[in-house]
Amino acid sequence: MPETDNTEARILEAAKQVFYRKGLDGARMQEIADEAGINKAMLHYYFRTKEKLFDKIFLEALGKILPKIATTLGSDAPLAEKFDVISGYYHDLLLSTPYLPVFVVQTLQHNPDRLLQFIITQSGINPAETFGKFLMQIQQEVALGNIRPIDPRHLVLNLISMCVFPFMMRPMFIRIIGMKDEAFEAFVNERRHLVPQLIMQSIQPDQPPPD
Amino acid sequence: MPETDNTEARILEAAKQVFYRKGLDGARMQEIADEAGINKAMLHYYFRTKEKLFDKIFLEALGKILPKIATTLGSDAPLAEKFDVISGYYHDLLLSTPYLPVFVVQTLQHNPDRLLQFIITQSGINPAETFGKFLMQIQQEVALGNIRPIDPRHLVLNLISMCVFPFMMRPMFIRIIGMKDEAFEAFVNERRHLVPQLIMQSIQPDQPPPD
DNA sequence: AGAGAAATTAACCACTTGGTTAAACCATGT
DNA sequence: ACATGGTTTAACCAAGTGGTTAATTTCTCT
Known part of the structure; x- marks a missing residue:
């Protein structure tokens, strides 16, 4: 049971980079996934929606x-x-x-x-x-x-x-x-x-x- | 031959409102058209692309x-x-x-x-x-x-x-x-x-x- | 080793997006 | 009246969007 999951942390870091630079509207989920080096579906697995992920950031x-x-x-x-x-x-x-x-x-x-x-x-x-x-x-x-x-x-x-x-x-x-x-x-x-x-x-x- | 066309001015004014508030990524061509009270195709008739219109603004x-x-x-x-x-x-x-x-x-x-x-x-x-x-x-x-x-x-x-x-x-x-x-x-x-x-x-x- | 749960993937989907097209409209000059 | 040009419209389109799903891999515990 990974508490501070590595993947989750990488997603958050990648989302931060992309959202900071491009904002909510300009950011693409695919780009965040690429930046994190994972599949796009993982984003929705850890954070249900783009907005939820954005709110965290x-x-x-x-x-x-x-x-x-x-x-x-x-x-x-x-x-x-x-x-x-x-x-x-x-x-x-x-x-x-x-x-x-x-x-x-x-x-x-x-x-x-x-x-x-x-x-x-x-x-x-x-x-x-x-x-x-x-x-x-x-x-x-x-x-x-x-x-x-x-x-x-x-x-x-x-x-x-x-x-x-x-x-x-x-x-x-x-x-x-x-x-x-x-x-x-x-x-x-x-x-x-x-x-x-x-x-x-x-x-x-x-x-x-x-x- | 309308030089300072009324429609063109209305488009620019509408585009300004929407782009100022939402930025390039957040703005929708449909929204600009609605704000100007015209058809969406008119935007592309006067300014070929969204980017061109944005650049003007x-x-x-x-x-x-x-x-x-x-x-x-x-x-x-x-x-x-x-x-x-x-x-x-x-x-x-x-x-x-x-x-x-x-x-x-x-x-x-x-x-x-x-x-x-x-x-x-x-x-x-x-x-x-x-x-x-x-x-x-x-x-x-x-x-x-x-x-x-x-x-x-x-x-x-x-x-x-x-x-x-x-x-x-x-x-x-x-x-x-x-x-x-x-x-x-x-x-x-x-x-x-x-x-x-x-x-x-x-x-x-x-x-x-x-x- | 193997069962069960969690993590990961590829394929897919409904919908929105910017942009196009062809037809219709309207003004003007003849 | 009607031809001609620019203007406006509705319908359409391909690409990209966030999000889902079902199957597969990986991990964990016994």
Whole structure:
């Protein structure tokens, strides 16, 4: 009785490759089977339908993206550290899986309801709660005069935008700038620290706080 | 001899709606025909194949995205004005066509070569040249002590990221934050001016320049 | 070794897909 | 009126799609 079956794992890995690159509509079951080196019927034997197999991949993808940022924002660490952690996490993640963000974003554009399914079933996190904690931290720092008043939603969105968007633009960016793949990875590695620095700088108060 | 045929325009409009929302693979010719209120055979009569029709839509989409930023960056306007113009342009564009960025990015992930086709055939702009002009402007301002030294590629990428990415995240964002559509549009309208402000602030020198 | 269950395969199926075709329609000029 | 050209339609088609099935191989336990 093979619990973590080898075939099942190979199917999931192959499905990930194909779905990430081509999306639900563009992927072919035959292609996934070929990539896994097995018969097409096996896909339906392990995962009944294409959609079921896709859901497995997609929910796993969301699991890589959402919980980390939620728990980090809701932690007790100081602001600067949170930004560093989030930027580092996303840069590591997207350097190893560059197709991930477009895959997620295109899937949600085609069918936004898949997200709710994730929030309900997976992810034990409560977005409102963790975000509320982060909001309180901001308010405290503002009250202390350590940072200027700012909408935390903009703050987080700016951070994530600058971390993730460059990977979505990669195919366009490297062709317009005329950049090799290694150069892009070096370039984006600079951003790993540039982005949180910029975010921190953007919330510094106009004049330094009195001692 | 109808030059700007009504039917052709209706097809293009319908194709835009469907392709933007579902991408090349997800779109069905029948659905485009229904949306245009015509027979499916008409699509092939005006545009021979699905790909040809898609290319028309996609190249038009790139035309909305690329030339504006290129000409703006290459103009003689001061930096702050350039950032204002670009942010305003993208916010206007994406408020009216929210599906555009994911459509472009997903198309380029599936087939990056379509971009080269655009750069060659369309767009009379030379990326290297216009970007070189922008680079010189940065170097001048740095030499004058008006801004701190910064890689212009990061600068532009940060600007575009914070303008465009929120629209890609919209389906996820509004469901996690629990936001109505109108609230999102108000929220993103705040960013229209917040983003260029943040960008300008990020390049201010550490101490103000001597008079 | 051999029975029984699980895994794997090849062949097949109903249906959808993009695309075609031939006939019908309609406008215009003579 | 009618010939001519572009336009529109309904019916059709071959290829590809996700999915099924029944038979075969492989594994496991006694």
